Structure formats: structure tokens, C-alpha cells
Amino acid sequence: MATMPLIRVLIATTRGPVEVQNIARENPAVRSVICVGGAFTALPVSPAYDAFVREPTGVVERMTGHPVYRTDVAAPIEAGESWQLGMFLAHAFQLSGVLAKPGDAAGKTILVTGGLGRDLKVTPVTHVAEKLARADAPDQGEGVFLYPHGSEAIADTDGWQSLPVANVRDALKICLGREAAERFLLQQPPSVGKKIASWRSRLRAPVLAGAFISILFFSAFAGFVLRLSSTDNKTQSSGGNAVGLISLSIAARDPVSGECGDLVAIPPDRNVFKGPVCFGRMSVAERGEHRMRMTIDGAFSSYVDQSRYRRELQRMTGGGGRLVLQIDFPYWVREPVSLIAETELLGMDGNPVHSERRALEVMPGGGAGY
Amino acid sequence: MTEPKLPGDDDGFAKALFVASSADRDIRLWLSEAAAVEDKPVPFAAFVQCLADPESATGRRVMEMAVRRPDVRAALMTLASRFALGHLPAVAAASDGALAVRETDAFRMRLEAAYDAGGLAYFIVERLDDGSDMPRLAIGIPEAGEPVMRALPESVDGGVQLMLPSDDPFLHLFRDPDSRFLLA
Known part of the structure; x- marks a missing residue:
């Protein structure tokens, strides 16, 4: 994927194409926003974008594992849903490292219009031909115009090859190529894999489809745990804790610059950390279904929304993969707080058969003055 | 008469x-x-x-x-x-002098840092009770000096979020426990 040419994403609008310039992960305590060219003003479409990103309504978090983004575009995007497919593809390309930024030489430019359902099927939009007519030929590379399957057929124009797409799989194949698209899709969580399998089942004879779905679903699941494993590579490289179920790590915050440092594994026998912390991360590798929980508790809990400092995850792991849960610390708190990581390994009946709890006292002020 | x-x-x-x-x-x-x-x-x-x-x-x-x-x-x-919907008075000094949450029965205002910490901060207003009216104007009133006002975008779900440059005077006021705020 790293050697693939960069792809520029243009959202087709009736006022002309709008380039997706940058996508950046943002603090989970805020809402996703779309801004124009790095400005401080969120576009009115931002609440809809937040809902499009964040689970349970959104689809982007399901793909990337992160709930909040700040996305910069070159010009305003009006209300409506026709930006959704293009924005989803931009997130996919960002995740794959192939999203072209301003100034990058793009091997391909895609101009996209289409809504997107939670099942990742492309939904119809209006003014399709008008949006294409407003676009000049791309400056560099191949130009592809993607629009919803089922719309009136659109002819190729100067610089743009027009292709209808029924779902995300179609779009990714066109943009990344068949092999790269399959590789990308297999790395997605099972919930996304299920959608892919259901599309495939309509394209194959029933018997073949059943076999394919089984293989694909298993592969998607394996890809999911491998992805979790790869996203936690810092944790693994830092050693972690191989003694119990829970590996606990923290990223310290530089008290001067405020920047987050690398993850540091917390050995099982350590229960105090002195200094500010950006976030804590727990992971479990034991095969089976886990119910994981992380909480940050302290005097500040009485005046904040406590749900922000409590995260839970219940999911299966297996095949050498890890389940990872991460929680941000309240950066403004200087009093000691407790980071508590708990997990329960669930039996076939859903009841816990084994549990483990780790607690770490964090003293953001370094332990002095309290 | x-x-x-x-x-x-x-x-x-x-x-x-x-x-x-x-x-x-x-x-x-x-x-x-x-x-x-x-x-x-x-x-x-x-x-x-x-x-x-x-x-x-x-x-x-x-x-x-x-x-x-x-x-x-x-x-x-x-x-x-x-006509203010919320009056948020001066508060007791935070332990580190950098206040990030102010709250009444009806509203909570909070500051959140962006991951790109150098550039901006998020100012968030949330409605805590069952009321539906959301403020369109936030006014920070210092103990001494001129007030600072910020227009708030329209809310559809009881929450409003503003992005502000990290050196915005409104943020300084917010972090100052001696200042008070109006939501109108």
C-alpha cells in the first residue's frame, strides 16, 4: 500500500469540486468538524459529519477505530448527504496513507458524489450531471468521477471517466485496484466485514457465496485482530506485561510542551506514576471474549461528566491478536487520580470465568504539594 | 390617571x-x-x-x-x-489555576485541548437539563476590564462547539476563576 500512488479526493458539488485537504485525528472529548482550509470556523455541515463519523450512527469510527476527526476542505460543503461517499473514501485513503494533500503529486484524482448508508451502500443524490459539468479536467493523473449506481448514466467528459458505484467495495476497487482494495477491506473490523460479505453473497451463486462468506468473515476477523495488534505496536514493542491478562501502558505528557510521549509499559508491580499523563492504554491477548473497562477516578470526578472518563469494550480476540482500550486523562487536573483497568474473560454462557484488575495512582503534579 | x-x-x-x-x-x-x-x-x-x-x-x-x-x-x-439563559459566576480557584469546566444546573461550559495543542482549543456548551433553549451568545466578564463576547452556532441537539485560537482572550477569561460568564 505504501508504494501506491497518491489519490486526490474531490467532493463534487453544484458549486464546483471541493478538495479534501487534510484529515486529522482529534480529541475524543470534542465533536468532529469540517473546516475550510485550516480556519477556525466549523462549517454548518459539521454536526452531520460528526454523526457520520462517530459510532453508533457513524461509519468512519467503525473503519478507523477513532471517533473524532478534524477535516479540512478547500471550500464550503453545503448541507445534504452527497459528500458522504467522498468523505468516507478520503478517510479510507488517509488510513492507507494514500490521500493526496495540497501540493502532493497525485497519481489519480477522484471526483465523488453519493450518500452512504450504514450498510456502506451508496445512496442516490441529485444534480449528478451538473456537478460533473462544474469540474475542470484534473491537473495531473487519471480522473475518475464516481456517482451512485442507479442514477441516470453519465458519459465520460474531458479528463473524467464516469463510473457508477453501488457500494464502498466498488469504489475502493476502482480507486485502489482490486488486490489493494481486498487487502484494505480484510483489515477492517468484523462489522465492516459482514457488510462486505453480504454484498458478495448477492454476486455469487448461493453455494459459492456461502463458502466465500465463511472464508471472508474469518479473514476479516483475523484482519481485525491483526489490525488491533499493529495499531498497538508501540505497546508491544515496549514490552507490556506478559504476566497477567492485562498489559497496561501510559503515554506521559511533557509538562512544558504539553506533547504526548511514547507509550511506556507499566510493570505489574508498579502502582504509582509521578507526572502528567496524556492517555492510558490496556490490552489483553488471552483468547476468548473479554469485557474490558478503563476508568479514571479522582476528586475531579465530582464536577465532570463521568462518562467521559469511563470506557468499555466487549469483544472477542483470538489467533494471537490483542484487544486494546485507551482512555484520555483530564489534562487540567493536578491532583492525584486513579487509573483502573479491568477485564473479565467471559465463558460461553456470557458469565465471567476469570477477571483481573490493575490500578495505577497517577500524580500529575509529580507528587508534591498535595 | x-x-x-x-x-x-x-x-x-x-x-x-x-x-x-x-x-x-x-x-x-x-x-x-x-x-x-x-x-x-x-x-x-x-x-x-x-x-x-x-x-x-x-x-x-x-x-x-x-x-x-x-x-x-x-x-x-x-x-x-x-435575558440570559445562564449566569455562571466567578468560581473558586482551580488547583492549577487553569479552569477548564464551569457549570450551572442548566449548562456546562468546558474547554478541550486539540490534539494539535499549539493551534486551537475547543469551547463547548452543553445543556444539562430538559430545556430546549440554547444560547447564541457567550459573554465573558472579567473582574476588571472589558467583557469578551463570542457568537455561538445554532445547536440542534443541546450542544454547541466553538474552535478558538489558543491565544483567544475568551479562553484567557474562561481560565480565570475571577471572571464570570453569561449565556444569552
Whole structure:
């Protein structure tokens, strides 16, 4: 994927194409926003974008594992849903490292219009031909115009090859190529894999489809745990804790610059950390279904929304993969707080058969003055 | 002595029509022939429109004038205070001197750092009770000095979020426990 040419994403609008310039992960305590060219003003479409990103309504978090983004575009995007497919593809390309930024030489430019359902099927939009007519030929590379399957057929124009797409799989194949698209899709969580399998089942004879779905679903699941494993590579490289179920790590915050440092594994026998912390991360590798929980508790809990400092995850792991849960610390708190990581390994009946709890006292002020 | 009744005094619709037409005339006057006069009086209707929708053309104009003119600032403050949805008083000093949450029964205001910490911060207003009215204007009032106002975008779900440069004076006020806030 790293050697693939960069792809520029243009959202087709009736006022002309709008380039997706940058996508950046943002603090989970805020809402996703779309801004124009790095400005401080969120576009009115931002609440809809937040809902499009964040689970349970959104689809982007399901793909990337992160709930909040700040996305910069070159010009305003009006209300409506026709930006959704293009924005989803931009997130996919960002995740794959192939999203072209301003100034990058793009091997391909895609101009996209289409809504997107939670099942990742492309939904119809209006003014399709008008949006294409407003676009000049791309400056560099191949130009592809993607629009919803089922719309009136659109002819190729100067610089743009027009292709209808029924779902995300179609779009990714066109943009990344068949092999790269399959590789990308297999790395997605099972919930996304299920959608892919259901599309495939309509394209194959029933018997073949059943076999394919089984293989694909298993592969998607394996890809999911491998992805979790790869996203936690810092944790693994830092050693972690191989003694119990829970590996606990923290990223310290530089008290001067405020920047987050690398993850540091917390050995099982350590229960105090002195200094500010950006976030804590727990992971479990034991095969089976886990119910994981992380909480940050302290005097500040009485005046904040406590749900922000409590995260839970219940999911299966297996095949050498890890389940990872991460929680941000309240950066403004200087009093000691407790980071508590708990997990329960669930039996076939859903009841816990084994549990483990780790607690770490964090003293953001370094332990002095309290 | 009681004032004599005028035609329409008992007619609610006529009253509403009178108020609307007066406000309309008020704004038209302000926006048209008197527009070039810098220190002209600002009509009541313009203040009301500013509070109702500070991002409108009239609202932005009143807020810009409030920055430059003490009389407009004072009038807007008085009106905002009268119709405020939330009063957030000065608070006890935070342990680290950097306040990030202020709260009343109805509203919570909080600051959140962006991952790109050098550039901006997020100012968030959330409605905590069952009420549906959301503020369109946040006013920070320092213990000494001039207030700082920020227009808030319209909310559809009881939450409002603003992005502010990390050196924005509004943020400084927020972190200052001696300052107080109005949500109008």
C-alpha cells in the first residue's frame, strides 16, 4: 500500500469540486468538524459529519477505530448527504496513507458524489450531471468521477471517466485496484466485514457465496485482530506485561510542551506514576471474549461528566491478536487520580470465568504539594 | 390617571403586528439612511436580533460595534444579562489555576485541548437539563476590564462547539476563576 500512488479526493458539488485537504485525528472529548482550509470556523455541515463519523450512527469510527476527526476542505460543503461517499473514501485513503494533500503529486484524482448508508451502500443524490459539468479536467493523473449506481448514466467528459458505484467495495476497487482494495477491506473490523460479505453473497451463486462468506468473515476477523495488534505496536514493542491478562501502558505528557510521549509499559508491580499523563492504554491477548473497562477516578470526578472518563469494550480476540482500550486523562487536573483497568474473560454462557484488575495512582503534579 | 385605551389595545394580534412593524422600521432606518453615521444610536430591535442570532448580518454588526463603542457594549450587556439563559459566576480557584469546566444546573461550559495543542482549543456548551433553549451568545466578564463576547452556532441537539485560537482572550477569561460568564 505504501508504494501506491497518491489519490486526490474531490467532493463534487453544484458549486464546483471541493478538495479534501487534510484529515486529522482529534480529541475524543470534542465533536468532529469540517473546516475550510485550516480556519477556525466549523462549517454548518459539521454536526452531520460528526454523526457520520462517530459510532453508533457513524461509519468512519467503525473503519478507523477513532471517533473524532478534524477535516479540512478547500471550500464550503453545503448541507445534504452527497459528500458522504467522498468523505468516507478520503478517510479510507488517509488510513492507507494514500490521500493526496495540497501540493502532493497525485497519481489519480477522484471526483465523488453519493450518500452512504450504514450498510456502506451508496445512496442516490441529485444534480449528478451538473456537478460533473462544474469540474475542470484534473491537473495531473487519471480522473475518475464516481456517482451512485442507479442514477441516470453519465458519459465520460474531458479528463473524467464516469463510473457508477453501488457500494464502498466498488469504489475502493476502482480507486485502489482490486488486490489493494481486498487487502484494505480484510483489515477492517468484523462489522465492516459482514457488510462486505453480504454484498458478495448477492454476486455469487448461493453455494459459492456461502463458502466465500465463511472464508471472508474469518479473514476479516483475523484482519481485525491483526489490525488491533499493529495499531498497538508501540505497546508491544515496549514490552507490556506478559504476566497477567492485562498489559497496561501510559503515554506521559511533557509538562512544558504539553506533547504526548511514547507509550511506556507499566510493570505489574508498579502502582504509582509521578507526572502528567496524556492517555492510558490496556490490552489483553488471552483468547476468548473479554469485557474490558478503563476508568479514571479522582476528586475531579465530582464536577465532570463521568462518562467521559469511563470506557468499555466487549469483544472477542483470538489467533494471537490483542484487544486494546485507551482512555484520555483530564489534562487540567493536578491532583492525584486513579487509573483502573479491568477485564473479565467471559465463558460461553456470557458469565465471567476469570477477571483481573490493575490500578495505577497517577500524580500529575509529580507528587508534591498535595 | 390612567391612559385612555387606544384602538387595538385589546387585540393581541394587533399588538404583535405593531411590535413587528416597529422593529422592522427600526432596523430599516438603522441599515439605510443612518448607516454611514458611526456613532448613531443602535435600535433596540438590532440588539434583540443580535441576541437571537449573533451570526446574522445585524448581529455581527452590533457585536463589532460593541467592541468599539462602550455605549453599545453596555447596552448589549444589560440586555443580555436581562435575558440570559445562564449566569455562571466567578468560581473558586482551580488547583492549577487553569479552569477548564464551569457549570450551572442548566449548562456546562468546558474547554478541550486539540490534539494539535499549539493551534486551537475547543469551547463547548452543553445543556444539562430538559430545556430546549440554547444560547447564541457567550459573554465573558472579567473582574476588571472589558467583557469578551463570542457568537455561538445554532445547536440542534443541546450542544454547541466553538474552535478558538489558543491565544483567544475568551479562553484567557474562561481560565480565570475571577471572571464570570453569561449565556444569552
